[in-house]
Amino acid sequence: MDLRELxxxxxxxxxxxPRNHRFPEPHNREGRGYNPxxxxxxxxxxxxxGDTITDVGFVGQGCAISQxxxxxxxxxxxxxTLPEVEELFSKFHTMLTSDEGSDDLEALGKLAVFAGVREFxxxxxxxxxxxxxxxxxxxxxxxxxxxx
Numbered sequence: 001m002d003l004r005e006l007x008x009x010x011x012x013x014x015x016x017x018p019r020n021h022r023f024p025e026p027h028n029r030e031g032r033g034y035n036p037x038x039x040x041x042x043x044x045x046x047x048x049x050g051d052t053i054t055d056v057g058f059v060g061q062g063c064a065i066s067q068x069x070x071x072x073x074x075x076x077x078x079x080x081t082l083p084e085v086e087e088l089f090s091k092f093h094t095m096l097t098s099d100e101g102s103d104d105l106e107a108l109g110k111l112a113v114f115a116g117v118r119e120f121x122x123x124x125x126x127x128x129x130x131x132x133x134x135x136x137x138x139x140x141x142x143x144x145x146x147x148x
Contacts, residue, residue, distance in 0.1 A: 007113040010072065015064030020074035024055040031137030033060075033129045033145040040066040040126055044074075044133045051082040058133075063126050065117065070130035072110050082138065089131050096124050 027045040034041050040062025047055040056074045060067065077085050091104060092111055096118050105112040117127045125147035136145035 004116055007116045010110060010113045011064050011068045014068035014071040018058075018067050018071035020057040020071065020078070021059065022057040023059060024057045027055070029137040031133040031135075031145055032143075033133030033136065033147075035062070035066065035125050035129050035147040037122070037125060037147065038063060038066075040129050042066065042070055042130055042133050044070070044130065044137050046134075046137060048082075048138070053077050053080055053082075053085065058130065062129070065114075065123055065126040066129050069114060069127045072114075073130045073134065076109060076111055077134070085134070085138075089135070092131065093128065096127055 023043075023045045024047055027047050029046045029048050031044045032042070033044070040060065042058050042060030042062065044056070044058045046053050046057075056078050058070045058074060060070060076088060080088070088108070088111070091108055092114070095105070095108065095112070095115050105115065114127050117123050129145075129147055132145040132147060136143070
């Protein structure tokens, strides 16, 4: 199976059956995100214990790419430390926005299937909405993260 087929399979699967599509209790961080371009909205809640994300979930509405990206992101970050999450976001963002992409797709695991989004610049914001919302929640900044 090539990366394009895997991309379609993962987007469809996670878009229709998102993982961690719930609010964890207890939680001590919350972020809200909005993509004004296409109307995607997400609320992300997580439990941070020291510098480790012990639980995370989201509720939102939007396109299959934003929902699938949030779903795979929550799976990827649960149990990770903040430095690990920062590194993962950096690699993910580079993969989507750089002409070189990411040199280390294996390190991204299932998140690597989103590499194909780079071919559709308008969809990059859909794929990164959850990550921007996560950054906002971790910064405990309040307000709403936006892709603009």
